[in-house]
Amino acid sequence: MDKRIYNFSAGPAVLPEEVLLEAQKDLFMLPGVGMSILEISHRSKTFDKIHAQAKEDLKKLLNLGDNYDLLFLQGGASLQFSMVPLNLMPPVNKADYLVTGTWSKKAVKEAKRVGTVNIAASTESENFNRIPKQEEFKLDSEAAYVHYTSNNTIYGTEWHYVPEVGNVPLVCDMSSDILSAPIDVNKYALIYAGAQKNMGPSGVTFVIIRKDMIERSQDTLHTMLNYKTHTDNDSLYNTPSVFGIYIIGLVAKYLLSIGGLSEMKKINQKKADLLYSCFDNSNGFFKGHAVPDSRSIMNITFRLPSEELEKKLIADATAAGFDGLKGHRSVGGLRASIYNAFPLKGVEDLVSFMEDFRKKNS
């Protein structure tokens, strides 16, 4: 194979070609440094500059104020499922969770090891095909925080509003849609995201923490699980993923170059609209899992009239160079993950492929 294929993987996922080419050019030796990015010390001036620039560009993209710290950690969102309650739940030891899928449930599981979890809303009985409405919440005004998952990779749903939680700190797992659209960070006390979908390679966890939250972290916590360790040391208490932060920096630079997150959102919306229109114009042949007002612009999940047809579409698509379309077993059917770097042309090609398939098979 000598050309790049269309990669619909749910993550790790496609990266901008500009970023890959720049990283490739410098992989043997960074210009003016005489060493590879894989070899430089995390205490070196070269890395200082890369790290500071990545943070600065992300702050610009997200319009972040100085009341927030920005961290590059390890262990993925899965470790944040534990770090959030360990750091933020005491002393009240109770928190509200809005449950919209597999990842929210995993977050709940770890939080229960620390204190009392109140499921303030859940759409599990509807197989997570929608985001709950504000009026459905049963919030506890004394909760240590409210936690939710902004985009549900497996079910293909996404929050299109920010939950109103009064004075309770709001915590969000944005692994699947961070940097896909502008967000009002000021509504959040803590945001975390695995980098491997929209930001860079796997192995980096991005955390935005409002500075007043850090005061909650107790000295009895294990050092690496304490947010204070990482804010006090600017993510360099121990060796971070130097290469991962470097790639995230290149991605941030690329996003600024195309006009920032509002521009990125327009492109993402256009890609998603193409696919959803294809469903809506298919006379029920393609049936989205998510109800229309909860549709994700990152992960598009759908079924066909039979499992046989689903298998055939996946096989035909794979043969035609569309990779990673098999849906998660919790939903079945197909899933197209179309993160930031997924090209519009790839969605256009998939849609015409799908329309062709429908004509031949309905």
Next chain:
Amino acid sequence: MDKRIYNFSAGPAVLPEEVLLEAQKDLFMLPGVGMSILEISHRSKTFDKIHAQAKEDLKKLLNLGDNYDLLFLQGGASLQFSMVPLNLMPPVNKADYLVTGTWSKKAVKEAKRVGTVNIAASTESENFNRIPKQEEFKLDSEAAYVHYTSNNTIYGTEWHYVPEVGNVPLVCDMSSDILSAPIDVNKYALIYAGAQKNMGPSGVTFVIIRKDMIERSQDTLHTMLNYKTHTDNDSLYNTPSVFGIYIIGLVAKYLLSIGGLSEMKKINQKKADLLYSCFDNSNGFFKGHAVPDSRSIMNITFRLPSEELEKKLIADATAAGFDGLKGHRSVGGLRASIYNAFPLKGVEDLVSFMEDFRKKNS
């Protein structure tokens, strides 16, 4: 700068040029895959093969039996300082620690959060300039395990024997000398190492765990901190550092190609001998921090007659293309980290540079 410099950094550190060139070649697109290594799913067949091959090659290099599991985790040795006691200390809740430097002390600090730590030996009163002898140990035969650090990056000392601990499981932090020489893994219950010195880029933690140890991990542990989570899921409970594991695989393949760890040790010994001979033949101008029987073959720490001369040597060396020679503040002076991939030629050049410097300045 258009050529590679000599990088004496203590880690992240120099990698084999063969590995860098291969990674560079395939960074935009893996042959026959149509995607970059930075984009492939950790659940894909392509990654399955890379992961399985890396494990197989490491097993071959380390002569590992099927009674051991091999894991690629995140969070560095620093997270292992917590995971080891959290998983292995209960139910007896006490463990022995042999303390030979900063990293051992950090391990002790986290272990104390879990149970009782017995300092079975320490050379702190001698500023960690030597490894304790077996007859100095005050071991507790009922300890849950004995922990030590095989190589002390900061002090430049290294264990040249494996502690005898009877039936108590032996745990070792090998971050700084893993894969530098053959080891008898059968003497260990658990070995861990940050990858960023001899194995690959930063962001991967390598763990070798004897299978009977896994039974100690309790279900009450946070999921990501439980070794059982990772052994049950072959390091894929959540998204690992795909790129890091890929590079580690290339490094393992490279080490096999040069003849394995006994061959690697010969080269490392030769490099270290060159530097230590330079000290021993300098009439006390270069004074090693480590006592001779505890000298590390990875990190060589030394002082000069005055701090002024030390500064001058570092400055002159940097100007001549020898980077990263400044010693850690705990020891002062200079440190040359000469991990596996550091070229013999670089040590030869440094030695002749140092001898020249001595002639001019003594």
